[in-house]
Amino acid sequence: MLKFPIYFDNHATSPMDPRVLEAMLPYFTERFGNAASRNHKYGWEAEEGVEHARKQIADLIGASPKEIVFTSGATESDNLAIKGAAYMYREKGDHIITAVTEHKAVIDTCKRLEKEGFRVTYLPVKKDGLIDLDQLRAAITDKTVLISIMAANNEIGVLQPVAEIGAIAKEKGVLFHTDAVQAVGKVPFDVNALNVHMASLTAHKIYGPKGVGALYVRRRNPRVLLTPIIDGGGHERGMRSGTLNVPGIVGFGKAAEICRLEMATESVRTKALRDRLNDKLHAELDELYINGSTEYRLPGNLNISFAYVEGESLLMGINDVAVSSGSACTSASLEPSYVLKALGAGDELAHSSIRFGIGRFNTEEEVDYVVAKLVSVVSKLREMSPLYEMVKEGVDLSKMQWQSH
Amino acid sequence: MAYSDKVVDHFNNPRNVGSLPKQDPTVGTGLVGAPECGDVMKLQVKVNPDTGVIDEAKFKTFGCGSAIASSSLATEWLKGKTVDQALAIKNTDIVAELALPPVKIHCSVLAEDAIKAAIADYKQKQAGQ
Numbered sequence: 001m002l003k004f005p006i007y008f009d010n011h012a013t014s015p016m017d018p019r020v021l022e023a024m025l026p027y028f029t030e031r032f033g034n035a036a037s038r039n040h041k042y043g044w045e046a047e048e049g050v051e052h053a054r055k056q057i058a059d060l061i062g063a064s065p066k067e068i069v070f071t072s073g074a075t076e077s078d079n080l081a082i083k084g085a086a087y088m089y090r091e092k093g094d095h096i097i098t099a100v101t102e103h104k105a106v107i108d109t110c111k112r113l114e115k116e117g118f119r120v121t122y123l124p125v126k127k128d129g130l131i132d133l134d135q136l137r138a139a140i141t142d143k144t145v146l147i148s149i150m151a152a153n154n155e156i157g158v159l160q161p162v163a164e165i166g167a168i169a170k171e172k173g174v175l176f177h178t179d180a181v182q183a184v185g186k187v188p189f190d191v192n193a194l195n196v197h198m199a200s201l202t203a204h205k206i207y208g209p210k211g212v213g214a215l216y217v218r219r220r221n222p223r224v225l226l227t228p229i230i231d232g233g234g235h236e237r238g239m240r241s242g243t244l245n246v247p248g249i250v251g252f253g254k255a256a257e258i259c260r261l262e263m264a265t266e267s268v269r270t271k272a273l274r275d276r277l278n279d280k281l282h283a284e285l286d287e288l289y290i291n292g293s294t295e296y297r298l299p300g301n302l303n304i305s306f307a308y309v310e311g312e313s314l315l316m317g318i319n320d321v322a323v324s325s326g327s328a329c330t331s332a333s334l335e336p337s338y339v340l341k342a343l344g345a346g347d348e349l350a351h352s353s354i355r356f357g358i359g360r361f362n363t364e365e366e367v368d369y370v371v372a373k374l375v376s377v378v379s380k381l382r383e384m385s386p387l388y389e390m391v392k393e394g395v396d397l398s399k400m401q402w403q404s405h
Numbered sequence: 406m407a408y409s410d411k412v413v414d415h416f417n418n419p420r421n422v423g424s425l426p427k428q429d430p431t432v433g434t435g436l437v438g439a440p441e442c443g444d445v446m447k448l449q450v451k452v453n454p455d456t457g458v459i460d461e462a463k464f465k466t467f468g469c470g471s472a473i474a475s476s477s478l479a480t481e482w483l484k485g486k487t488v489d490q491a492l493a494i495k496n497t498d499i500v501a502e503l504a505l506p507p508v509k510i511h512c513s514v515l516a517e518d519a520i521k522a523a524i525a526d527y528k529q530k531q532a533g534q
Contacts, residue, residue, distance in 0.1 A: 308467060309467070310443055310444065310467055310468050310469055310472075311443075312469035312470060313416070313468065313469050313470050313472075313473055316408070316413075316416055316469075316470040317416075327443060327469070336443065346440075346441065347440070347441035347442070347443075348440035348441050348443075351440070351441075351443040383422065384419060384422050384465055384466060384473065385465060385466070385467045386436065386445050386446070386447035386465040386466065386467055387440060387445055387467045388467075389424065389447075389465060397440060402438070402439035402440065402441070402445075403437060403438070403439060
């Protein structure tokens, strides 16, 4: 039995795994203590729950539990990593390197630092959405203190060459932070194998609760120090003050443990569903363009432009399927996705894009339903599209004189 | 985003989708917008040269649901109007009829532009006859 709307937007957030909820429940009621209370059983129980979760999360990424700093989510983790390192190492240098396709939590943090006098290089990406390692090398100066490049992109799902970036950072003696929110739990991620110094994580993308995240902060080779951005009681080794969200953290830990145990089989399954979706769409529709590398990509991600069909109208036509679009009309800013624009494929393909995020709870039956629906709606909208008609008449759209508005 | 019932109705059952022969001297064609902006409208009218009344109107639109609804509505309104009456259609009439939110007003502006462009094309053809 299909349940509507079908949820194919797992990069936005994921439904919570019932096993996670079960682990969390006691921490709302009988084990309600403050993990910082050192003098009674309630505090000890809460602390135990937190420390167990810290280990579960550390195990997923090959870290030591002491290297996990809990936060309110990945946006805070990105802010703490970038601002914390920039302020701490300001004497050493004032230059940061990131990429144009990063999440806003990274880009806007860098923009703020620019206003404060730091210098930031925003690396472009190639057509496939990956950064050019030679450009990265060339951008590093003796004033560079931090490189922040995401592990997997939230829109196009491409996997940046994190291991190679880590090796370059190590060789040049520069700190390397990666926003690993979309990658961790979906693809193998080991902080030592990848030479990562800091990594942002969040629970709600891996079937855990919203409102809880973590920053991995390396303690050895080298020991990374951060200036806190939230001051207070000195929780989390002084890096992040504030009473810990104990139920959330316990759920995050459980979610991480499930990912560690099930990722190998789950990623094969989600990739098979993604490939089924892609193959079937290509069998029935022409002029589809996949955005981003098909080789270096998250198993559950597919980002396709349906040429000559505008994204929001497509979403309206498939309103029993929950997905997202890079179209301007679906965003508050009235600008199409900056990530898709950065690929250089032209704004019209950004306007025509749909992001599918397939996850743990999706099924083959759902994929087949979505394909059938898309084929019918895309065909209908193309019949209605002046662009499709012109192309079929042999008009070269790029040679037309359009009146921009 | 929540759409008004009228927008949903025009989107699901668009009126007058299609094309008229571009070369026909009684047909005026307007093509407005740009693919990189996310909306392109093609609107055509077929005018009875003796009476100046629009007999037929057709559209094709690449754009969001509100753009499709605006052009669909425009074709409905155009039929039976004289050329001069057609030029009196204002984008604000479309906004009111479809209950478009502020971020979608540009769709109605585009529809008004398309009407004007189609009629200008028809008049130019007639002048050249």
